[in-house]
Amino acid sequence: xxxxxxxxxxREPTSREVARERLQLVLVHDRAKISPxxxxxxxxxxxxxxxxxxxxxxxxxxVTFTRxxxxxxxxxxxxxxxxxxxxx
Amino acid sequence: MAARILTITSGKGGVGKTTxxxxxxxxxxxxxxxxxxxxxxxxxxxxxxxxxxENRIVYDLVDVVEGRCRLRQAMIRDKRLxxxxxxxxxxTRDKTAVSPEDMVRLxxxxxxxxxxxxxxxxxxxxxxxKNAIAPADEILIIxxxxxxxxRDADRIIGLVEAEEKDTTYLIINRLxxxxxRREDMLATSDVVxxxxxxxxxxxxxxxxxxxxxxxxxxxxxxxxxxxxxAFRNIARRVIGEDVPFMVIRExxxxxxxxxxxxxxx
Ligand SMILES: Nc1ncnc2c1ncn2[C@@H]1O[C@H](COP(=O)(O)OP(=O)(O)O)[C@@H](O)[C@H]1O
Ligand SMILES: [Mg+2]
Numbered sequence: 001x002x003x004x005x006x007x008x009x010x011r012e013p014t015s016r017e018v019a020r021e022r023l024q025l026v027l028v029h030d031r032a033k034i035s036p037x038x039x040x041x042x043x044x045x046x047x048x049x050x051x052x053x054x055x056x057x058x059x060x061x062x063v064t065f066t067r068x069x070x071x072x073x074x075x076x077x078x079x080x081x082x083x084x085x086x087x088x
Numbered sequence: 089m090a091a092r093i094l095t096i097t098s099g100k101g102g103v104g105k106t107t108x109x110x111x112x113x114x115x116x117x118x119x120x121x122x123x124x125x126x127x128x129x130x131x132x133x134x135x136x137x138x139x140x141x142e143n144r145i146v147y148d149l150v151d152v153v154e155g156r157c158r159l160r161q162a163m164i165r166d167k168r169l170x171x172x173x174x175x176x177x178x179x180t181r182d183k184t185a186v187s188p189e190d191m192v193r194l195x196x197x198x199x200x201x202x203x204x205x206x207x208x209x210x211x212x213x214x215x216x217x218k219n220a221i222a223p224a225d226e227i228l229i230i231x232x233x234x235x236x237x238x239r240d241a242d243r244i245i246g247l248v249e250a251e252e253k254d255t256t257y258l259i260i261n262r263l264x265x266x267x268x269r270r271e272d273m274l275a276t277s278d279v280v281x282x283x284x285x286x287x288x289x290x291x292x293x294x295x296x297x298x299x300x301x302x303x304x305x306x307x308x309x310x311x312x313x314x315x316x317x318a319f320r321n322i323a324r325r326v327i328g329e330d331v332p333f334m335v336i337r338e339x340x341x342x343x344x345x346x347x348x349x350x351x352x353x
């Protein structure tokens with residue numbers, strides 16, 4: 001870290017912050033037994049299924065975990081392409 | 089009144105299960121409760137020395153289960169307190185000498201005569217752990233504020249929930265206020281948030297624990313020990329009193345912040 005970073009108040013994360021972040025990730029994967037690879041597979045297949053029926057913005061698709069209390073939740077956020085529906 | 093059966097467990101070894109069992113037992117007995125502690129760590133008996141009762145063992149848990157003595161004959165009374173007993177583990181046998189059903193039967197025998205049965209669980213997720221949690225009404229999961237211990241605690245919480253035990257509480261042990269202030273240790277709030285179960289106690293790192301273990305006299309009996317105070321607080325919460333948590337200052341002071349700036353972190 002340079003003296004400028006220090007003067008500007010920038011800092012490296014504390015070991016507490018690093019520990020918290022690492023644990024967050026580890027626990028999500030331990031609990032759900034879902035590896036990052038499996039998550040990618042899920043994402044690809046969700047995109048494939050949904051885009052058969054609706055135009056979606058493939059780049060914008062996000063498949064993530066969230067947790068509330070002791071529940072892990074898989075959340076898929078799928079933006080529609082211009083919010084127009086395909087006409088069959 | 090029927091006794092409540094509390095099991096103290098963790099994922100990782102060495103985080104303070106035996107210390108917590110001895111101290112919670114003593115602290116509940118100080119509150120006038122009738123208490124039995126059970127060492128379920130067969131083959132690695134330890135609770136006897138932490139409680140200072142090792143010289144008086146005649147029979148053990150396995151002798152009771154295998155019918156060589158009556159339950160009462162194996163229970164050692166702690167003379168410092170009016171109603172505190174220890175049922176020691178066998179030292180020369182392994183965990184398969186006792187089954188989860190044996191533990192349920194044995195604790196059912198104790199229920200009518202006591203207020204609390206506290207079971208010290210061995211580390212790990214094998215037979216010994218299953219024996220320890222089988223009869224539990226409530227499970228106290230203990231962890232230190234370290235990445236590996238918290239991770240293992242989370243795994244145990246999952247296993248405990250899979251056994252349909254849904255009353256679980258968290259104890260965080262060996263907190264160091266100085267390190268928390270420097271942001272070099274996970275704070276209570278971090279651990280509670282990550283594990284998402286109800287907190288029932290925080291215990292600071294305390295040298296009195298080593299001294300008290302040397303002497304075989306639980307810190308809960310020592311009025312000068314911060315950890316002893318913490319265990320007495322846990323006992324009162326277990327009984328149902330509303331006791332505020334000890335203040336372990338978690339926000340860095342201005343001096344800490346300056347020091348960090350200078351160190352570049
Ligand atoms: N709050 C504390 N402060 C200082 N030392 C502690 C504290 N809690 C536990 N210890 C020490 O940590 C070691 C492991 O504790 P123990 O209760 O035997 O763990 P476990 O039964 O989970 O294996 C012991 O040497 C004990 O004295
Ligand atoms: Mg132990």
